[in-house]
Every structure is written in structure tokens, then in C-alpha cells.
Amino acid sequence: MKLDNFKAVTFDVYGTLVNWEPVIGGFLAEWAADNGVQATEDDLIQAYDDARAHYQTLRPAMPYPKVMKSSFAYICDRWQIPVDTARQNAFAASIKDWLPFPDTVGALRELSEHMKLGALSNIDERSFQWTLEKLEVPFDFTVTAERVGSYKPTFPHFVTAAFELGERSLVPAQWLHVCQSLRADVRPANDLGISCAWINRTGGSLGLTGHGAEAAVPDMTYATLAELVDAFRDQSLGN
Numbered sequence: 001m002k003l004d005n006f007k008a009v010t011f012d013v014y015g016t017l018v019n020w021e022p023v024i025g026g027f028l029a030e031w032a033a034d035n036g037v038q039a040t041e042d043d044l045i046q047a048y049d050d051a052r053a054h055y056q057t058l059r060p061a062m063p064y065p066k067v068m069k070s071s072f073a074y075i076c077d078r079w080q081i082p083v084d085t086a087r088q089n090a091f092a093a094s095i096k097d098w099l100p101f102p103d104t105v106g107a108l109r110e111l112s113e114h115m116k117l118g119a120l121s122n123i124d125e126r127s128f129q130w131t132l133e134k135l136e137v138p139f140d141f142t143v144t145a146e147r148v149g150s151y152k153p154t155f156p157h158f159v160t161a162a163f164e165l166g167e168r169s170l171v172p173a174q175w176l177h178v179c180q181s182l183r184a185d186v187r188p189a190n191d192l193g194i195s196c197a198w199i200n201r202t203g204g205s206l207g208l209t210g211h212g213a214e215a216a217v218p219d220m221t222y223a224t225l226a227e228l229v230d231a232f233r234d235q236s237l238g239n
Contacts, residue, residue, distance in 0.1 A: 003220075003232040006195070008140075008170050009111055010118035010161055012152075012179030015206055016199050016225070017108070018131055020098040024048060024206075027094055028075065031087060037079045042205065047075050049206050053183070056122065056151035063124040063146060065092035095127045100134050101201070103226035108137035110229055114236070116140045116168055120157040120177070122184060140168070152184035153211055158192050178228065181207025186216035195219050197228055 014020045028044035031037070039047075051071035055062060062070075072091045076083045111117060117139045121128060124146040132138075141164040148156035158177075165175055178197045179185030184207050189196035198218035207213070222228040 002235055003176070003228075004235045005174070006115060006176040007174040008116040008118065008165050008168070009176045009178055010120050012177070012181055012185040013119050013121040013123065013128075013131065014098065015180035015201075015204055016178060017100055017104045017135065018098050019101045021045060021204060021206060023094050023097045027091055032079075035079070035081045037081065039079065044075065045205055046209075047078060049209070051075060053210055056145075060145075060151050060154070061149045064122065064127050065095065065124070068092040068095070096130050098131065101225065103224055103229075105136050107225040107229045108135060111232070112137055114232075116165070116170065118142065118161055118164060119144075120152070120161055120185075121145070122151045140164075152181075153188045155188060155192065158188060158194060178225070180204055182216040183207045183209065183211045183213035186218050187212045190215075190217055197222060199223075199225055199228065 011017055025041045025045050028048065029041045032039050032044060048071050051074035052067050054074070055067050055070045069088050069092045072088045073083050108117065117137070119139045119142045121142070122145045123131070125144055128142065128144055141161070143157045143160045143164070145151050148160055150156040161175075162172060165172070172194065176195050176197055177185060177189050178199060179189075180199050180201060182198070186196050186198055196218050198221045200221055200223060202223065222231070
């Protein structure tokens, strides 16, 4: 499979382009320390991942800040700590603090010179605008959970992206989906026959378990987004 055969690339944004885990994990670790909770940051991240997957399935049109609030309440209940409403609201507002990975903006800028860019994200429109300001490079189209009234790993994001690409005279064989989440992205891409590159960044853990993640099989794997762009550049130059 040659990267330079693709004319469009879509991204799972959070975990792939945006480094959200340090903010989420750090916030929950501080909460745990303040409340005497004996849990590692990895334990708390996993609890958050379990909770958000549950609420995304239970209420697929819930805006992402509300998913975060519900997940925070779930974590409090799990460790039998009363919910601090102010802290719960601050957790949801921490979306504004999620920053791109160091290789993201440069990779998007280079890829945008050669192909159409799309974003397929389990986020709401308002929250996504905060992220777009940090990414600097515009997408040709975006598909949010709010837009389709559904959360990945269900298919509406991907079906909508296929229509967006069709309007640009592109066919599915020219489409590469780039993602970090095995659960929300690689597995449904497998089911739909969409070519998929897994960005397996060191330390990332959200989206790697549950809902068939263990059966997800990416078509290609890279440690960073910069590594994928290097491979694309090498193939384009005929190296």
C-alpha cells in the first residue's frame, strides 16, 4: 500500500493530533491526591476511558463537555468521593487546555499541499473551534459527533466523510484515515473497508480497549505523525 496513492486523509483528532492525556490525567491525579484516593494516573485514565465510552453509547448526542462531566461523576462514585461541582465544571472546561503534539502543525501543513484534509472527531462544534485555533491549518471538511448525532465507533462519521469526499470527486480507495484510537477508529475503518494508519504514540492509552479494540488491525503503523509524513515524502520522491 503506497501512501502517495491517497488523495485525501482524515484524522481522529484527539490522541492523534492533540495531546489530551496529560491534561486529563494530571487533572484527575490532582483530584485523587486532594481526596486521598489511592489510584495511579493510569488507573484514573482507564476509568475515564471506560466512563466516556459508556456515556457515548448511552447518549450518543450528548455534547462532549457533558460527557466529561458525567465521566467525572462516574469516577467520583467509583472511589466513593462526593462530586465537587466546581471541579467537575473545571474538568469539562479543560478541553481548552489540550494542545497539539509538537509534530502536528507541520505535518498538517505539509499534507495539505498534496491532499484534502478532513477531521472525524467525537467532539462538539464549540469545543472543536477551540482546537482548530491551535491547529492553524484548516480542514477541507469536519465531521463532529454533534454534526452526525453519534459517537464513533458507530459509522455515521465515516459515511458522512465518504459523501464529503464524493463531492470532491474522490473515491474510497483514495482515502486514508489516520488515528490513535483502536476502538473508535481502526475497528470501524476495518469494518467499512477504509484504509487506516494507526499512530501509536508512546504513552497513549485512551481508546485502546473495549468495543472490539482487540480485533482492530491497522493497514500501517507509525510511532508519530511526523514518521507518517516522512514515509509519504519518501514515496513521493521515489526513494
